Amino acid sequence: MRRWVVVVLAGVAVLTVGGVMLAVGLDTADKVGSVVGAVCGMVGLGISTYGLRVARSGGRQGAPETQASATNSVSRSRVTGGVTQVDSVDGDLVTGGTNISRANAVVAGPGSIIIGRLESTRLLASAVTAEPLPPPTVELCIGRDEQIDAVSAAWRTGQWAVVVGGPGIGKSTLLGRAIGLDAIVTAFGERRFVVSCDGVSTAGVVIDKLATALGVGLGEHLRNRVVSFLRTTPCVLVLDNFETVTDADPAGAVELLSTLRAVPDLVAGIGSRGARVPAGFVGLREINLGPLPQEAALAVFVAVAGERHRADPALKALMADLDGVPLAIVLMASLARTESCLDTLATAWRAKRTDLLQHGANPDRTSSLPVSIELSWDQLSPGGHAALSLAALLPDGWPHNKAGMYLPDELAAGVIELSHRSLLHDDELRQRCLAPLRQHVLKHHFPDSPAITLLVAPVLKLTARAAQVGSAKGADAAIDIAPELTNLTEIIRAGLACIPDFIDAVPDLLNFQRLTGLGNEQIGLDALSCTTSLTSQARCSSALAQLYLSRNKNDQARALFNQALPLYQRISDVLGEANCLRNLGELAFHEAGYSHARTLLNQALPLYRQVGNALGEAHCLRDLGELDLQKSDHDQARAMLKNALILYRQVGNVLGEANSLRNLGELALHESDHDQARILFDQALPVYRRVGDALGEANCLCDLGRLAFRQSDHSQAHTLFNQALSLYQRVSSVLGEANCLCDLGRLAFRQSDHSQAHTLFNQALSLYRRVGNVMGEAICLSKIGQLAFREFDHGQAGTLFDLALPLYQRIGDVMGEAYCLCNLGRLALAESDRKQARKLFNQALPLYKCIQDRYSAAVTHAWLARATDKDQHTKHKHEMNLLATELDLPGFQEALRIIAEG
Numbered sequence: 050m051r052r053w054v055v056v057v058l059a060g061v062a063v064l065t066v067g068g069v070m071l072a073v074g075l076d077t078a079d080k081v082g083s084v085v086g087a088v089c090g091m092v093g094l095g096i097s098t099y100g101l102r103v104a105r106s107g108g109r110q111g112a113p114e115t116q117a118s119a120t121n122s123v124s125r126s127r128v129t130g131g132v133t134q135v136d137s138v139d140g141d142l143v144t145g146g147t148n149i150s151r152a153n154a155v156v157a158g159p160g161s162i163i164i165g166r167l168e169s170t171r172l173l174a175s176a177v178t179a180e181p182l183p184p185p186t187v188e189l190c191i192g193r194d195e196q197i198d199a200v201s202a203a204w205r206t207g208q209w210a211v212v213v214g215g216p217g218i219g220k221s222t223l224l225g226r227a228i229g230l231d232a233i234v235t236a237f238g239e240r241r242f243v244v245s246c247d248g249v250s251t252a253g254v255v256i257d258k259l260a261t262a263l264g265v266g267l268g269e270h271l272r273n274r275v276v277s278f279l280r281t282t283p284c285v286l287v288l289d290n291f292e293t294v295t296d297a298d299p300a301g302a303v304e305l306l307s308t309l310r311a312v313p314d315l316v317a318g319i320g321s322r323g324a325r326v327p328a329g330f331v332g333l334r335e336i337n338l339g340p341l342p343q344e345a346a347l348a349v350f351v352a353v354a355g356e357r358h359r360a361d362p363a364l365k366a367l368m369a370d371l372d373g374v375p376l377a378i379v380l381m382a383s384l385a386r387t388e389s390c391l392d393t394l395a396t397a398w399r400a401k402r403t404d405l406l407q408h409g410a411n412p413d414r415t416s417s418l419p420v421s422i423e424l425s426w427d428q429l430s431p432g433g434h435a436a437l438s439l440a441a442l443l444p445d446g447w448p449h450n451k452a453g454m455y456l457p458d459e460l461a462a463g464v465i466e467l468s469h470r471s472l473l474h475d476d477e478l479r480q481r482c483l484a485p486l487r488q489h490v491l492k493h494h495f496p497d498s499p500a501i502t503l504l505v506a507p508v509l510k511l512t513a514r515a516a517q518v519g520s521a522k523g524a525d526a527a528i529d530i531a532p533e534l535t536n537l538t539e540i541i542r543a544g545l546a547c548i549p550d551f552i553d554a555v556p557d558l559l560n561f562q563r564l565t566g567l568g569n570e571q572i573g574l575d576a577l578s579c580t581t582s583l584t585s586q587a588r589c590s591s592a593l594a595q596l597y598l599s600r601n602k603n604d605q606a607r608a609l610f611n612q613a614l615p616l617y618q619r620i621s622d623v624l625g626e627a628n629c630l631r632n633l634g635e636l637a638f639h640e641a642g643y644s645h646a647r648t649l650l651n652q653a654l655p656l657y658r659q660v661g662n663a664l665g666e667a668h669c670l671r672d673l674g675e676l677d678l679q680k681s682d683h684d685q686a687r688a689m690l691k692n693a694l695i696l697y698r699q700v701g702n703v704l705g706e707a708n709s710l711r712n713l714g715e716l717a718l719h720e721s722d723h724d725q726a727r728i729l730f731d732q733a734l735p736v737y738r739r740v741g742d743a744l745g746e747a748n749c750l751c752d753l754g755r756l757a758f759r760q761s762d763h764s765q766a767h768t769l770f771n772q773a774l775s776l777y778q779r780v781s782s783v784l785g786e787a788n789c790l791c792d793l794g795r796l797a798f799r800q801s802d803h804s805q806a807h808t809l810f811n812q813a814l815s816l817y818r819r820v821g822n823v824m825g826e827a828i829c830l831s832k833i834g835q836l837a838f839r840e841f842d843h844g845q846a847g848t849l850f851d852l853a854l855p856l857y858q859r860i861g862d863v864m865g866e867a868y869c870l871c872n873l874g875r876l877a878l879a880e881s882d883r884k885q886a887r888k889l890f891n892q893a894l895p896l897y898k899c900i901q902d903r904y905s906a907a908v909t910h911a912w913l914a915r916a917t918d919k920d921q922h923t924k925h926k927h928e929m930n931l932l933a934t935e936l937d938l939p940g941f942q943e944a945l946r947i948i949a950e951g
Contacts, residue, residue, distance in 0.1 A: 179264040184243040184287070187225035189352060189379070192345020196336050200227040203334035204285050204316045205236055211319045214338030215471035215483065216414075216421040217376030220320040221245075223338065224287045227318065233285060240284035247290040247414070252301030255294060276312060283314035292322040296428055303329060322425060323471050339474055340373025340483055349375060353382035363391040367398065372484035377418050380406040403489040422489045425470055429463075436463030437472060437482070439500060441490035442543055443536045446473070446481025455507050455536070479532070498547045504540050505550055511537055512554040515561040518741040519704045527565050527741030534561070538572045545579040552576055552585045556592035563596045564742050566780025570596055587616035587625055591632070598636055599744060601783040601820040606636055624665065627656035631669055638676060639784065641823040641860040647676055667696035667705055671712065678716055681863040681900035686716055704745070707736035711749050718756060719864075721903040721936055726756055747776035747785055754792060758799070759904065761939060766796055787816035787825055794832060798839075807836055824865065827856035831869050838876055846876055864905070867896035871909055878916055886916045907932035907945060914949035925949070 190197070196212075200223065203210040210227075212220045227233065228241050244262050249255055256272050263278050265271070279286070286309070294302040309315060310330070319333075341349065346368055351359045358364060371377045381398070384405070388394055397405055407417030414421040429437065439456060440446065447454045452464045467473045473480045482490070511533055517526040530537075537558060541551045555576040562568035573593035580586055594609035610633050617625035634649035650672050657665035674689030690712050697705035714729030730753050737745035754769030770793050777785035794809035810832045817825030834849030850873050857865035874889030890913045897906040907929050914925035926949050933942040 432463035
């Protein structure tokens with residue numbers, strides 16, 4: 050019927066158009082027809098194009114595949130075929146011909162039509178199931194045996210285990226190894242499952258992942274069916290990276306864990322980036338992972354990189370930088386696998402730091418340390434960001450629960466957040482960022498100037514405490530500051546360019562390092578490169594020079610003192626000028642330039658008196674006393690040292706007092722007044738310990754060792770020399786170390802251990818030559834010559850004595866010169882040249898008497914008695930016995946008698 054109506058209407062339209070054309074005339078009709086034809090052609094083309102597009106679209110449409118979730122947007126359409134799930138549908142809903150409105154739950158069969166406004170529409174469960182996924186195999190897990198056993202023990206006793214720790218610390222590896230243990234396989238068989246929550250935004254998606262791992266088909270009541278599967282028989286379940294769920298959906302995470310906790314015979318292992326178990330749950334076994342022990346870290350590295358790298362010289366420093374973080378170690382070792390040595394890799398690490406440790410075009414948290422760290426950074430609040438960026442400036446962190454030593458109260462909540470996220474390693478003594486995390490933050494999130502300013506007050510407070518070392522309570526200050534020294538130097542270096550107060554703290558820190566032997570010169574060099582102030586340049590130069598001088602880096606010390614001296618003169622700082630001159634005098638003294646040293650000290654002394662600085666005057670008098678002692682002018686030395694002691698006591702400088710007491714003790718030792726020497730050394734030693742002067746303590750112990758050696762208490766001497774040697778090495782005093790090795794060589798020689806003596810003397814000789822100490826070189830040459838003499842190598846002995854003698858004479862060392870002459874006399878006597886022997890002994894004897902060395906004079910008389918006859922023999926024996934009686938040393942008189950009688 051409709052078709053006929055259309056035909057009739059079309060005919061009428063045609064007739065009407067024809068009539069109109071006849072009425073207007075053929076010419077006009079022709080023109081109108083052309084226009085109408087063009088319009089119809091355009092409309093027809095548009096309709097054709099539209100029809101073609103619709104046809105092609107319909108040709109591609111087919112039944113959708115079954116999916117776990119709906120991800121396509123569909124509107125005003127009819128969907129045919131099997132549909133598993135539809136979410137967030139607007140409008141009315143019809144399923145299988147049934148109209149549904151509002152948010153009612155819907156279950157529809159396959160092939161149903163779904164339209165409507167619903168939060169979730171679940172269709173009948175898929176009949177497709179799969180086998181459960183086996184847990185992954187972990188092949189490399191070293192150094193975690195104790196923690197793995199703890200997880201295993203928890204599971205075997207029905208307890209849940211929670212493994213927590215920072216980024217890259219090995220939580221996934223540990224849980225993966227634990228679930229593959231033979232004991233766990235025996236207990237749970239194939240009912241062992243691992244689910245990674247990485248990238249999960251809701252607890253519901255964890256259920257989806259669980260279903261996939263367990264082989265449970267997707268569809269309606271999925272949570273119920275997953276739980277039902279877990280109930281069937283005992284099983285162990287690992288939920289790794291669970292922090293992603295607790296961060297994104299905390300309520301859902303708690304609900305999910307509560308549901309799983311209610312499943313009987315289910316034990317679980319939770320891996321979470323954080324420092325605490327999930328809130329609200331008790332009875333969980335918590336395992337907090339820290340860095341790998343040093344040996345385990347090394348074992349991991351060589352297991353990946355190859356055993357050939359174990360002995361590589363660069364490995365130790367590289368492993369220290371990786372700080373026991375397993376992911377960092379494995380990634381670095383993977384890079385090292387193709388390297389023949391580690392030098393290039395170490396250079397690349399210093400340049401790129403953690404950016405070097407990422408593999409692949411699209412790295413993730415398991416193949417990139419930066420990605421792993423950034424995942425933690427992204428979860429922090431602004432307060433956490435601020436606290437972490439400042440904590441990264443502190444290599445040694447802060448004492449346990451004392452973040453306020455460095456960080457202001459306003460960042461306390463941020464510190465708590467860092468602990469909660471396991472971004473602070475806590476060994477119950479200190480809390481700190483592990484090195485790879487610290488390096489990454491410093492490179493990518495370095496604190497700005499306002500943030501560093503927050504550290505100014507605590508840093509200045511600590512450096513003021515460091516300046517107390519050398520005072521009456523300096524030892525306590527040294528104990529307090531020693532653990533903080535690396536932190537202080539790193540903070541100051543970071544802020545030197547923007548915080549002027551930090552420049553003024555550098556000399557105090559360098560002085561602390563000089564007295565304690567800790568640290569290095571870098572902070573001083575950085576300060577000099579940052580400041581343009583003449584005063585700051587002068588102070589930093591002289592403080593750094595003193596540090597170099599204490600460590601026998603004489604050339605660097607001299608250059609800096611000479612750099613500081615004109616600066617002090619330009620700013621009219623007379624005290625600074627005097628200090629520079631005195632320090633240059635001490636340097637000349639160490640290099641045996643005694644005449645030049647005296648000139649410089651005599652220039653400094655009137656300057657101290659000009660400005661009324663009693664402490665500087667005391668320093669100068671003591672240095673001059675040491676010069677007199679070296680020249681064996683004992684009376685003048687005694688006067689100088691006693692005057693210095695008086696001044697030190699007047700100004701209350703206990704360190705200077707201890708130095709003067711020790712020098713007076715050395716004078717008494719030279720004069721063989723052993724009782725007085727011991728009294729003075731025993732007075733000085735506790736003062737050095739009280740003020741925290743490790744170098745002074747080492748010097749005093751060495752002096753006490755020499756006293757014990759003189760008194761033939763070899764065991765005590767050996768103990769004291771070794772104690773001193775350890776301190777010299779700690780404070781990097783090359784000269785002190787050489788002196789101590791030489792003393793130990795003397796002791797070995799006395800005990801007839803010639804091989805050990807030879808080794809020790811040669812070690813000392815190398816150090817003396819390294820620091821340009823002529824006296825030490827002469828002593829070692831003469832001692833090695835004495836060894837050659839004992840081994841009947843007279844030619845070598847003579848050569849060595851002849852080398853040593855002019856060195857003693859050049860520096861004016863009377864005792865050394867006498868000692869060398871005496872040894873040459875013994876050599877002549879051994880070769881039966883008694884006349885030459887008497888000549889040499891007679892040259893040595895007055896030198897010993899000049900310096901009041903009764904011990905050596907007695908020995909020389911014994912040798913002269915042996916080289917003479919009749920009256921001269923009797924005379925020398927008599928003098929020998931008189932001196933031996935005065936000294937009253939155990940066994941000394943009998944030893945002299947053996948020499949004299951041959």
